[in-house]
Amino acid sequence: MGLKINNLTKSFGTGDIETQVLKGVDIEVKEGELVILKGASGSGKTTLLSIIGGLLGRSGGEVSLNGENYLDIKEKALTSMRLKEIGFIFQSSHLIPYMKVIDQLTFIGEQAGMSSKNAKIRAEELLKEIGLGHRLKAYPNVLSGGEKQRVAIMRAWMNEPKMILADEPTASLDAQRATEVMEMIRDNIKVKHAVGLMITHDERLFGYADRIYTLDDGYVADEKMDKKELIYN
Amino acid sequence: MKLALKELKFYKFKYVLVTLILFLLAFLVLFISALAQGLAKENISGIEAWNQEQFIISEGVDDSLTQSDISEQMDQIEEVTIEGHNIEFSRNTIDATNSNIDIVFTNTDENIAPVADEGRFPETSDEILLNYKLTGEGYEVGDTVKIKDSDTTFEITGFTEDIMYSHTSMAYVTDGGMDRLDSSSIAAVALPEDTNGISEEINNIEDVKMVSNDVIKNAIPSYQAEQQPLNLMIVFLFIISAIVLSAFFYVITIQKSSQLGILKAIGTKNGELVKTILVQVILITLVGVVLSIGIMFTLNTVIPVSMPFYLNTSLMMTVSGLFLAVAFLGAILSLVRIVKIDPLDAIGGE
Structure with a gap:
């Protein structure tokens, strides 16, 4: 189970400008694994992440999460999947400026069908867990x-997603x-047995990954390389 | 809903400015509408007060009641219809405290005459009921009005609102009262409707024709001349409102395209974002329109009775409804933009 990408093309x-x-691309990420995706600028990393996240259509190949080939489902269902089963972390935080810290989370919970009360309880728990219990009522600015x-x-x-997709979250x-x-x-990712796929160029962070893939010329390379090899070579 | 309210609260200044502009536009529309209605009342309220659909008048007088005289044809008319109400007209000038005032005297029977809002309807030949506007000249019940260059006087028994014809106040007197005036004549016979299909027979009588209520109203030269430009202004104000609102909301939507894209990327449905804009548009419009209605009502209490200004609930409701519709139209561009926003543009891509 986990994320399986088979022969993905885009x-x-x-015609001439194709x-x-x-x-x-073939990638596999098991539950509880964090996989890093690296590659030169323009190698298609964000394109790959966008396809996996259901934000961009593919030209060919298959992508499945826990056995479900989800990219061919209807747009409405895909939006719902992005809300409930996929967690996005972007290069910039992209918080909504007019929402207090706690509301940034409760809004997502309520959108997924959580009651206001439960969303608030869960948001408080999560924010306290990362030491932001004193910032609940603060605005992002x-x-x-x-x-x-x-x-x-x-x-x-917030919605306990099965997959986390992160695009240079520490940049x-x-x-x-x-x-x-x-x-x-x-x-x-470990505790919640989720699937984690992260784009990063920062070699200091490679040590946190279970495996590292390099995207080069439209193909995945180095997938067998051990993370220790990468760090110490 | 929450998203919409939180944004309005956070960007107070921006949205207060939009509301202020909307308030000013709504105020202007309401003011001109009230003015148009007021002017309309000054022209046709006397005719509307009779609540009759058809009028038998003279031919060749441009459908003008004041020029019409069917006294000579009354025997022939009465052979055709017995349901009509004879309307006598006599235009006279009265000596007022500060100036002379033109008045259209009429004697229409009580069946179609308006009810006195203050005092009572005249019962004897020397009594008169005046248009309420003349209270602005200092007249009260019990006072006497004198016809200019004549010894004829009438005692005021009451006043009623909105009885005017072509910017001239009307006065009701009895048949005997009409006889005391010079140049009085039967101007028209009013009919509730052409129930018996008598129009052909009436039209066959020499120098007489049957016309509708609307024809009589539209024949008043000042009525059309005033209403057309004012109505044009109102229509343009609505168009301007739609364009201004459209521009505001479109610019605001473009400004937050990135945020909307992120919200879409993390799974917020288009419907939720569309709802957010609609809630904001409706709230801003309602606040602006309600504020303008409040100011208009206040203004209505201080505006002099002589000013042509007429405000009523149906006008308020119509303008509010139209403003909501216009605001919705203005928001359509923004809604289309929201639906078209690509989350990928917001998060960037290779």
Whole structure:
């Protein structure tokens, strides 16, 4: 079980201007695993993540989560899946400026069908868990970059998703904050038996991954490489 | 709903400005509408007060009641119909305290005459019921009005609102009262409707024709001349409101495209985001319109009785409904934009 990607392809444009970004990607991420996806700029990492997240259509291949081939379901169902089963963490926190910290989470919970009361209880638990219990009523504009990103991570966990997709979640953070955030993401994935796929260029964070894939020229390379090998070579 | 309210609360200044503009537009529309209605009342309220559908009048007088004189044809008319109400007209000038005032005297029978809002209807030949507007000249029940250049006087027995014809106040007197005036004549016979299909027979009588209530009203030159430009202004104000609201909400939506894209990416349905905009549009419109209605009612209590200004509940409801419709139209562009926002643009991509 977990995430399985088989022979995934993606092309942009047609005819002479057709560009094939993904030429047949195969990736497997098991439950409780955090896999890092690296690659040069323009190699198609975000395209891959967007397809897995149901935000972009694919040209060919299969993507399944816990055995369910979900990309061909109707748009409405896919939106609902993004809400309930996929947690997104972006490079920037992308918090809603007019919502208090606690509301950033309760809104997502209520959208997924949670009662206001239960959403509030869960949001408080999650925020206290990451040391933001004293910031529940604060607006994003008074939070530090690290605090914002921690709120964004907990927003992704609010509906207990089966899969976390993160696109350079530590890019805007200093080293210490980046380490904290990585530990938080990894620990949550382990404890909650979720699937984690993360794009990052930061080699200091490779040690947190169970496996590392490199996307190069539309194919996945180095998938067999052990993380220790990467760190020490 | 929550999303909409939280945003309104957070960006108070921005949305207060939008509401203020909407309030000013609604106020202007209401003010001009009340003015148009007031002017309309000054032209046709006397005719509307009779509540009759058909009128038998003279031919060749441009459908004008004041020029019509069917006294000579009354015997022939009475052979055709017995249901009509004879309307005598006599235009006279009265000596008022500050100036002379033109008045259209009429003697229509009590069956179709308006009820006195203050005092009572005249019973003797020297009594008169006046349009309420003349209280602005200082007249009260019991006072006497004198016809200019004549010894004829009438004692005021009451007043009633909205009895005017072509910007001239009307006065009701008895048949005997009409006889005391010079140049009185039967101007028309009013009929509730052409129930017996007598129009052809009436039209066959020489120099007489049957016309509808609307024809009589539209024949008043000042009525059409005033209503057309005012109604055009109202229509343009609604169009301007739609464009202004459309521009505001579209710009606001573009400004928050990234946020909306993120919300979509994390699973917020289009319907929820569309609902958010609609709730905001409805709330802003309602606050703006209710505020303008409040100001209009206050204004209505201080505006002099002589000013053509008429405010009623149906006008308020119509304008409020139209503003909501206009605001909704203005929001359509934003709604289309929301549906088209691609979450990928918000989160960036290679």
